[in-house]
Amino acid sequence: MPQLSFDELGIPLREVTFVVVDLETTGGSAGTDAITEVGAVKVRGGERLGELSTLVDPGTGIAPSVVALTGITRAMVTGAPRIGAVLPSLLEFCAGAVLVAHNAPFDTGFLRAACARHDLAWPRPAVLCTARLARAVLPAGETPTVRLSALAELFGTTTRPTHRALDDARATVEVLHALLERVGNLGVHSLEELLALAASAAGTRPTDAQRRNRKLAEHLPNAPGVYLFRGAREEVLYVGTSGDLRKRVRSYFTAAERRRRVRDMVAQAVRVDAVECAHALEARVRELRLIGAHRPRYNRRSRTPNHAWWVALTDEPFPRLSVVNRPRDGALGPFRARALAVAAVDALQDAVPIRRCTQRISARAPKGSACVLAELGRCGAPCTGRQSVADYAPLAEAVAGLFAGRSDGPLDTLAEEVGRLATDERFEAAAVRRDRLADLIGALDRAQRLTALAALPELTAAHPDGAGGWEFAVIRHGRLASAGVARRGVPPMPVVEALLAGAETARTGPGPLFGAPEEEVSALLRWVDRPGTRLVLAATPWAEPARGAGRWRPWLAKSVARTRADKSS
Template sequence: MHARPSQLSFDELGTPLREVTFVVLDLETTGGSAGKDAITEIGAVKVRGGEQVGELATLVDPGTGLPPQIVALTGITSAMTAGAPRLAQVLPSVLEFLRGTVLVAHNAPFDSGFLRAACERHGQAWPRPPVLCTARLARAVLSRDEAPSVRLGALAELFGTDTRPTHRALADARATVEVLHHLLERVGNLGVQSLEELLALARESAPHRPTQRQRQKRVLAQGVPSAPGVYLFRGPREEVLYVGTSGDLQKRVRSYFTAGERRRRVRDMVALAERVDTVVCAHALEASVRELRLIAAHQPRYNRRSRRPNHTWWVAPTAEAFPRLSVVNSPRDGALGPFPSRRAAAAAVDTVLDVVPLRPCTQRIPATGASATPCALHELGRCAAPCAGLQTPEEYAPAVGALDDLVGGRDDAALRAAADEIDALAARERFEAAARRRDQLAALVVGLGRAQRLAALAALPEVVGARPDGRRGWEVAVVRYGRLAAAGVARRGVAPMPVIDALRLGAQTVLPGSGPLRGAPVEEVRLLHRWLTTGGTRLVVSEPSWTEPARGAGAWGAWAERARPVEVD
């Protein structure tokens, strides 16, 4: 059984207050500035679990005379400090006394600031202990009616402490210990039982402090495992209010009941919550995928992306004799996408029409043609006027094929033609027009590249990836048709291939659907693609081989980056 490390930190969650060692410190100085004035007396009391375990007290020779007002306030005279040790002699003992504890002081920034400045002057390393200010803690715990003032003397009188502050270091430290213990009794009623919660309570300003209702709900975190996974807050009717993911479920769920959680919307959610369910996952990727699926299934109202998280837009040809481009919200075979908004999809339509000779009009034209009068687009050479019977479906078919080849990455002739046109515009010194066309083409290249990368992954019956877990083990994922089918971990010292074989045997069966992504959710395919292609992930299995089109937009990525800096995922 391993002993708990003695050094505590701000990041350690869930340390019971009874296990915390506090050093309550008070300093007397020659004035109020850590950079200019000197320490004249140090008093410190070490307590743990409500019991005193040590004291340290000493006068310090400041090397200078004491101002009259300081003598009058503290009763410490130059004669008293003349034979005392200098700070350089005392400081190592003080720092050793502080080691592995939480530093407590009334108006703590003053005392910790003096000690930190002393360490800098005398070449000592400041141990950076957690710091608790009893003045700020009192203001967080006590109402202004009960405690109009949070001066040490006023609090000592309020609580009826045995030791009263006298502006001498040890007496004031002892009084602060009693005040601290009374305040700790109060914070228990607020549901504060850990060091992290106590520090957060004292640190936060009034508008950000957790409500009493929020703290009372901390019992919902009991029994939550310390493991990666997904958590679900449920309301009084068993409805899912919020879904989240974390590498440590226990720490994350506990944080909702502390001052660290400032979001008003989430605080309202916590007030409604009646239960927290968890799903333990093998690693972060599985947790992220499960989070996406649960949000899509439950649409929890407190998740920002809860409303149709997989809602995206696509550009697809219509099913008619003379197909035209339309913006749709469901993927079809041959569609280009996904796009994050309808506006982005509409912009892609305009650019595609510049590089592929599809008709830009929106009317439905029968296969036998029509007798309409050709519009101005025909006069401009942008349409062969099938609406007027001047083009047959067979004559129109090459334009449809060009679109299909462009989206599928089988032919980049349309991109090359557009790039040549941009060069021609620049050669004629039509720089604004060239820049506009360049930006449009770069955006199309980025959209095509994203679509082709995701479609290539979604087309594969099975891909297995293994990523180093940072502890000399492996995180493993089995992906089928763009969906996570199984996840596991081969710990350090465990042969990974038997683990991978077992995961493949027990993986979920996935049947491909229709559309460019074979029915897989966009966000899930994107997440899996990023995991498989970054972070040192190794491809263990790919059936068939994972390839992307040779004449696809990927070959134009460098051109797009030079033409227009665009974020590519």
């Protein structure tokens, strides 16, 4: 099943409906109609809700060794329904429940294959394997094996396995209940925690430190926000965010948490603090700010919020492109890795014959020898005096205009070159240039969209909260200045007015993002871009450049699709 997020934790085990399934087969593979018997038992909260049992005609013979094991003969299944007739009833019986089986991959493999052969959609239920659960729960040495018969003996079940489907399903129910009685001691109280425990390898049970520190989560609210694990010296060990603080922090003290690094962190924690937030966006922004402020040793990401790379024109008579780690007005970026910035420079130099050398060239009658690039016609050689400051200026303006979205001529140049290479059947070279152009367009588009948002002195946006209300965010120069909610039935505009009155003042800095951290601006842009978001108020109109990279998004989409096709061929 898909991995569940920690915000989805919390379905109490007593409220979960389980359907325990067992199959008997001919001994053939899942690729054939090899099922001879189906047994299923539905339970919830320790109560048996129903049973389903039927023989199945496989339409083929049964191996003698299987007949000896199960007692099911060819004569017994003759006249029984075929699996195609049984499946609809079985799937209906299992609808909405967690599917349980001992050695579950075996049973679910046969059922999925049968559904595929008979054009029935496999419902993809949550699946729990009692064999794997037993390995994770039972201490080493308590039982030599996790075979169903051994577990039935260990727990003294009233029904013992007989290699008949319904008997084995009933025995598995009793084994399941016995295992569920033990998981509470491991800090497992919800379905998701149980599934994570069963999916874990044996030996990943909660440590003593996890069990000892479980109390640290008890005071936390069931609300969205940010949590901070603190050590003995009040140092912040780890910062995280969740839609439900209490449930998320509780998960650190159960078998659902298997990361060794995090287990080490939990062992050192003496307190967990929490900051309640209005909604997930505020929690994300506060998480970024707290990580940047405290730089917790157990957080691996977002520890250096202002560390980024930019591509900028140097300030000299004959400007060149330079990769810098401080934002400058008019620069392109931010890039999260220097290699990405260097790649953008390479693409720009292919589009505009701006000089590539790093020497500083004086405007006064420069003298020097031309390089190879000048001989190839890829540089005007201002170092030799062949190109004056006035002649060179349009090249720098072309780059500056591309960054600002005033002109996209250099992109046309690169696109034409890709077309020429393809026409000349130089397909590999065309693909390289196409991918380089695609990366440049993506960088420009992202930079221009981030810049457009950061340029707004104030923007108030609203997004539906999914329950008839609204989530609000007041954004000032790329920073979250205020956040709040108007629940269903609450007039929204008074809430907006209160948020504006209490909003933080944005202290701006240099660069296209006005000093705002890239990760925060990106988080705000993703939130504003979500379907359903409405712009409520804006101090100035939000506008993106008319000749910006946004015009090239259709070309970019085709290029990405073509690149994927090339890689798959």
